[in-house]
Amino acid sequence: MADITLQDRPVARRIDAGRAAVLSRFRTVDSIFAGLTLGAAILVLVLLGGVLVSLVVGSLPAFNAFGWRFLVTQTWNPNDDVYGALGAIYGTIVTSLIAMAIAIPVGIGIAIFLTELCPFGLRKPIGMAIELLAGIPSIIYGIWGLFVFAPFLQSTVEPALIAVLGPIPVFGALFQGPPYGIGVLTAGLILGIMVLPFISSVSRDVFLTVPPVLKEAGYGLGCTTWEVMRNVVIPFSRTGVIGGVMLALGRALGETMAVTFVIGNAHKISASILLPGTTISAAIANEFTEAVGDLYTSSLIELGLILFVITFIVLAIARYMLLRIQRRAGA
């Protein structure tokens, strides 16, 4: 301090000038950096907007040609250049429903196992192993489904289904026809395995947000573990579990490679879930590079737009519900 007071004014001014230069450099760097981060954040918005706009623009020729009828007709005929999305939409929804029918009970079961039953030392490794299922690339599910799972279904499960469930009136229509191995059911089952980790890990996480005091109160009343799960934990964490289920549904709706391998790629709606069908994403993956003619390409892009809109809605609901759970956990 004393040194500074002894300095004559030009030096002090020089220090001031240096200081001012440094400060202004700091300010410039700061604003450049802040600007860069803001730009990147806006780029995320632009990209998502760009996806929507490009899909809308790309599907205009098909929309002009077929209008809303595109959504409700089943014809998919490249030879005559006539296209309708109903077969693909139907396949997408049915495979996803089958996947959910498998993954919801099993996924919640795993979450219950991991939070209530499993010895503490094993919780982490088992939880991680289940989550590895989500890490396996979807093409691997495809090749496994085609060469291992589908032949297994064809030789054992499907003949049994046809024999046992086929003769039942009305409901049995779902299980009729020859056991091809590949088809809607196979695709749905593989999707079920693929989305299982989404449901189980989200459910586990929201089960863990349940205040212990609530569970203790249940046990204090003499409830069994199952009763505590059913009457306390699951009602308390319902929003989060539904969020996880929707997240998994979004995944199942858009999953491409695994389905493309095993669904059989037939643009038609069959009553039986054992028969080949197609989904939106499988149709795009299979036909896009072979699509000759603008109308064909445009129809496939319109399929993509439909898929994008459906998954957007489902994922938006999922995120909204998970956000609500997060807020409560944070508060």
Next chain:
Amino acid sequence: MPSYSKKRRTSNAVFLGLSFGAAALGLVALVFILAALLWNGIAGLKPSVFTEMTPPPGSAGGLLNAIYGSVVMTVLGLLIGAPIGLLAGTYMAEHGRYSKLTIVVRFLNDILLSAPSIIIGLFVYEVVVTRLGHFSGVAGALALAMLVIPVVARTTEDMLLLVPNTLREAASAMGLPRSHVVWKVAYAAARPGIVTGLLLAFARISGETAPLLFTALNNQFWNTDLNQPTASLPTVIFQFALSPYKDWQQLAWTGALIITATVLLLSIAARSLGSTRTAK
């Protein structure tokens, strides 16, 4: 009364048994898939896989051009996407933590995170491939970059939000400008988590197939020109597995084994890195 409690005990045992069974089912599925991969893939795991090009049906060959294309496009995708994701995540956690824009960006970023990757492929096809007039490795890398951005943005934001504010305040009190506080303090504290995000993004895109099908397409030959169609391991697996030729199918299995081993190692590394972070 005793019969009632017996009923409750029984239903408890049944449902807990079922949940035990569910966990067993999940693990069995994992083991079956990995076993099938090992069983079918290891037979073709010869040195020639890494030194020879993808063959025409009926002759010997390897996967060299596909592995090379995959590595190049994945790395390029990461190089393009990671900085953008990192900056976007920084905006959400540091500069715009309380702004309305952050809420919108976070929401749409989460949507992008789980959006079907084939849609991303269609977008890049519309924007890049039709403009350039041909399929190319660059288009493939751009599609992969779009998958990297949301993963990195999300993990960066989450990890930066875990950094205690007192650290930032201490640095600011020393007179450090905002950008230095972020670089030298917040990034340093969040580094393991951010690296986890990068590894997860890397794992995710190295197995991606759908967005490459009509951006990078495929290439049977050795090719280092990223302006040309480029082979990648997943698209080669797709093509070879669906072919009727036994030797192509064998190569597909071997490629599948290579990808899965890479991806699983990456995600295990990412998770163990992330867990040491949260354990501290």
